Amino acid sequence: MKCVVGIDLGSTTTKAVILDEQGEMVGRGITNSRSNYEVACQVAHQEALISVRFAMLERVGAASENGTGERVKALVPAVKSAYRLELYLHGLDDLEQVIAAQMGRSLLNRGRASLEPSVKRILAMARENAPALFAANAPRRSDFFRDLAGAAYVAGAEKLAKENGEEFEPLVAAYDRAILEVETHALQQDISTVLKRAVNRVAREQKDGEPVALALVRAADQALSQPLHEVAFVGTGYGRQTLPFPREAVRSEILCHGRGAHRIFPGTRTVLDIGGQDTKAIQVDGHGVVTGFQMNDRCAAGCGRYLGYIADELNLGLHELGPLALQANTMVKVNSTCTVFAGAELRERLALGQRREDILAGLHRSIMLRAMSLLARSGGVNNEFTFTGGVCNNPMAVKVLRELVVQNYGDKIHLNIHPDSIYMGALGGALFALDDLRADKPSLLPTTWAAGAAA
């Protein structure tokens, strides 16, 4: 199968989208950018390839013989979970090794001896809880190893601290230091081996006989052996300049976001993208071509990172912030322009006895107000209006935006938000790559990425 790749190297997350020759989205992957940019791209790319394989597995599985097709297909979600579980367990093992190795080198290894058994116990607990974490329909905060392992690790450390009176900080610090290396190691895993292990795990669990299990294994073999030819790719996003890509393969993120959003919602005329470190307001025409834009960057005020910082201040997860703010009774006016000052203001207001929910509501509003003025500057909000980027996962942000749009542009504006909103930039990139493919000037992936492509 021939396909094209779009990669959006964001400041916070890196996204990859794979399209087939017909322009259908066949795979997508996401990872956190919080490590080496190139590694992030490779991981996102790898994730996208995996999702292609899963899609294939579903297709091939459904065509299995002897009437097993439907049942094999129904097993695919379980295989996905099993695959994640395998990766996760593998990651935990690696984490243990890395922590041990780092403690040997660390400058600040106070009481290494006392830490090591604790780390072992924490990770053992994490392993124990892992299957439940990946059970079908289990709610998960995130799919990133960093977040999952982090949560499990912190929970374990808290438990030890509470029960045995152990020092919490050094334990967590050990994790913080190790995680980056573990994330980088993840790339070196052979994806098809892990996938096969996952398939076998699911197959083993099939009590009622061999045909389904066998069909699943066969389907997996088939899906994995189909060749994938990635013939064109385009990189975009915040960090695109740092990538070892040829100049022709790099597109402005503005163009990509506009085009991607327009592809999903063809009625789109205005796009708002709020990512981790920048906010963009983009106007597109009927073809998805950008006609105007405004962006602000280089300051964390008014971007996704602002919310992240506030969440840290409150010891909350990012995903908890919005729902909490939704419970506000009133909106406190937040004066601080700077993220750090807003954090201080938050503390001050809490000390004054104001409700956390109400302050949070005000903080959300202050971000959206900035976005509104950027939108206004780019040419206003025109129907239809598509909201993309990580922050659109935040329900309070969406609510405030909706209110502000109605207030300022009337209630005729249709607001689009798609579950895949975060992929718009990568999708736009992939569409440009498809242009290249069709114009017969495909640009090949860097050779260093061949390992990923082999999956």
Next chain:
Amino acid sequence: MTTTTTTVKSEKEAQKDRSQARQKEMIANHFKKLARAKEDGKKVVYTFVPGNLAELISALDMLPVLPEINALQSGMRKRSGAFIQEAEKAGHSEDVCTYVKCDLGMLKKGNIGPTDEPLPPPDLLLLSYTGCFTFMKWFELLREEYKCPVVMLHVPYQAGGEITQEMRDYVVAQLRDEVIPVMEKVAGKKLDMKVLQQHLALSRTAEDALVQVWESARHRPSPIDGYFGGVYYVGPIFSSFRGGQDAVEYYKELLEETNDRISKGLGPMTPDGVMPKEKYRLVVEGPPNWTNFYDFWRMFSREGATIVSSTYTRVGGLYDTGFRHDPDKPMESLADYCLGCYTNLNLPSRIDLLEKYIKDYQADGFLINSVKSCNSFSVGQLLILRQLEERTGVPGGFIESDLVDPRYFGKANIENRVQSYLQMLEARRNGGR
């Protein structure tokens, strides 16, 4: 570079060099005269570009100094940053016009002009204040430094989009009753109307040629760049040379060069030589950035974008809508000149003019360079952007920089925007790809 283009190019360069070399020489001469002004017993007048009374000054045998031109020169020679900091150290805010600060900083550092020769202090500050309130403050500040006479010419704003008889009368009365008498007193001689008329006639000849050069951009490819190249073309007429024989010669030569390029089907000269292929035709509103002038220019020229017309080149006179200095009506035409500069147009008129340029010169797009310094230009530019897009259907681009403050030229950022804009034009042209 292939051999064939090399020959054409070097020939072109030689030709271009002729007018440019002439201009350089003219400027050098002028600064030499200024350096010798005291010895020669010549009186020196500081004045501004928009609405300058060059013919009056030369008719009274005085020498003009244009602080704005000095500031932009300092910008191009990468000295403005230090000058601005000097002014800020003396208490000036970072928010205000950087031309003013650059000039004050230069003054505080010894008033060494762009040719490294010292500039003489003014014998008169001629505040002909057209289209910008900052001019008024600027000379209030200079007066504090020089304690020399000032004479102000209040030029009313064309708020209604036209020059009314009342405005003309007010300006003429000020010229007659205040400006000329003060100038005569400083010059130590009476104004000879005949001499003034001669200068006005020379102005007119030069102006005719300049308009032809501007309008040559209607050709495809355009033989000139009406913005980056354009600032060179308007140099003599903006400043000290209007009304002199030198300017007439310069424009004659420039016009010949231009016509020659048209006949050969050549594009404009750029910092990298003759532009090989005209891919985009743009109109630009707003002054250029001087600190990174060539970087800025290359962002366009390397992508094949020619600026076919611009409004900045009209701040020293809006000749292409018909105005000429007129020896038969000396006072009236001086008044009309001051009242008619681009900076004195109200916003609706500015939009009309830009619309006309976009249509007349068949532009693919237009770009606004909004400079932080200049409220006179910048306030309302976002409305200009919207209105022009609406009226012409041609997409506009918007970038922000500054005149001479290097801190406000974010190269990567501007480049990103320019590239996105040009990619957008390209995508539009390909019909939605």
Next chain:
Amino acid sequence: MEPTGGAPGRTAADPAADVLEKARVLAEDLALNTVKAWKQKNPGMLAIGHLPVYTPRVMFEAMGCLPVAVFGAGEIDIIKGDSYFQSYICHIPRSTVELGLGGQLDVLDGMVFPSICDVIRNLGGMWKLMFPAKMSAYLDLPQNFAWGLGGRFYMGELKRIAAETEKRGARPLTEEGLRRAIKAENARRRALAELDALRREEPHKARASEAYLVARAGGVMLAEEHEKLIREFLAAARKRTGRPMDNVRVVVAGSFCEQPPLGLIKTLEKAGCDILEDDFQLGLRMIDGDIELKDGMPALESLARAFTERGRDTASRYVPDDTKGQALIRRVKECKADGVVFAAASFCDPALLDQPMLEHALTRAGIPHTSFKFAENTGQFQVIREQAGAFSDSVRLWGGQAA
């Protein structure tokens, strides 16, 4: 600050509480409800908005119009307005456009943009395009003050605008009408002068933040009613008891156009400054003294001459010789101030370009001064409080020069 005296707060016991509340409502009447009510009571009459700094309100009053000061929008969220202005432009045009597009100015039949700077000038042009159905007039105040030159031009400007307003349905400008309006205006001026005097003499009885509200309330009223309001406040304030505080006495300069948020004025007061004089509502005080009516001189000429001959030397005027600094020093001496606080709106070229000249003059005269910038929607006063506090500390402890 030492607890050495009590400022009268807005407590129930404060005799001025009611009138201050009335003034606050009027001063913060962004929806122009007062104007709507006036128009209802005076059907067919026009309400004409005007921007800072100086517009001859009397002329409009003489034509049966209600002149309405449109001096920004305080702390409201600016969204639409921001879309028209780059970040390095002051706040006034944004908030004005925000009000315009938000419909709050719909009740006005026209707008006057007096010349003060390029921002308001260009805004006038924008208004023409954004609200083509409404009258939008640019008032080119002369910068040449010779009567035969600038004076004549100014008379022409006034007549032109009067004619334009008349075309929109205002009563014609008559000699008699103008004389009557000028008399009312002069009465208001005297009341304001009394208020200024009270502030100077007994700052603990009339605080700057209060005088500001009372003055600003006049933006939506006729001169006659405003005079009543001022006198009502004066009477109440004089009844106040309380002792002077251990504060420093300052003049605030530079905020003549974009108005500082009330919180900022209060912050200065809290940081130990008694503000004896300011130019917050400069338009009302643009002309020194009365507009003198003389027999045999047309009232319009009196009005024009008052501006050209007795206009204050401030940033909005070109002053041909070194008198701006002298004028400020005179003001400081007259009210026996200890120092000057420059508070200029961010990106306000007229104020910021003048400031170094004024500072030098003060430094030469040995008068302490300090400066900062604000925007009408500034919500954080921490930095300003620190700076003003350091200034007042320094003057209090050493009486000397500070920055």
Next chain:
Amino acid sequence: MAENTQLTAGLDAGSAAVKVAILRSQAGNHAEVVATSVQRIRRREVAEVCRIAFAEACQRAGVQPTAFDYVASTGEADQMDFAHGHFYGMTTHGRGALVLDPATRCVMDVGALHARAIKVDERGRVLGHRMTSQCASGSGQFVENIARYLGVPLEDVGALSVTAKKPEEVSSICAVLAETDVINMVSRGVSTADILKGIHLSSAGRLARLIRAVGAEGTVLLTGGMAADKGLIAALKESLSEAPSKKKDAAVTIDVHAHELSPLAGAVGAAALGAFRFDQLRRAGRWDVLKGAREGAAAAV
């Protein structure tokens, strides 16, 4: 106690910590620091922390809360009922710096959220100042965030930073976004010491600009919480010696250092000014002011 000697206290409430200093002096001169106390606020109520810190200092000094001639507050603590009077941060840092080092002519105060350079004369009067506002880049929080991310306790930051061999500066000016840069450095294997030094250098660059902007000459005393950070001092020395505008600034010698009590400079200055003001008020016969507050102090502790 000698006739003209006063016992005074200064109370400095910041955004991160409350500092108290007790001083014995003669109208602020010949000052001797009797006792001090520092309490990190850590999300507690500021007024409460102030009381705790004040009581702690009194205990250390072995004096009763009512024994003071003057209690002066500074920083955020302007409404403390047991203080006689309030002085603003710049005034107190200026005066405090002179108590710590009489040669000081410029104070560089770097706290959790702000940084300001204050030029003072030999009496501690503020002659000029420059500060960061509305933006936390270059302040203590900046360093604190990064240290937290790197898992380095604040007390170790300075010691680690000075061991750096190949410091790498962050590209982002923002206290929040710089984290991303740091994360990248970590993943590229840049050592913790080099990262910290890089952070210090980029902060120092900003501080040096403030110092130059006020036209400092001679002794610059670093005050505020960050004065405890040896790494920052070292970086600041480097930045100042670089002097980009070579010719002119070469003539100006700037010597920057810190005193062990530098983080308490605000409190020390407040106490010294309190003594000065006490003297002024005493001479003016304003005993009413002084007595009222003393009763408040007794009630508070």
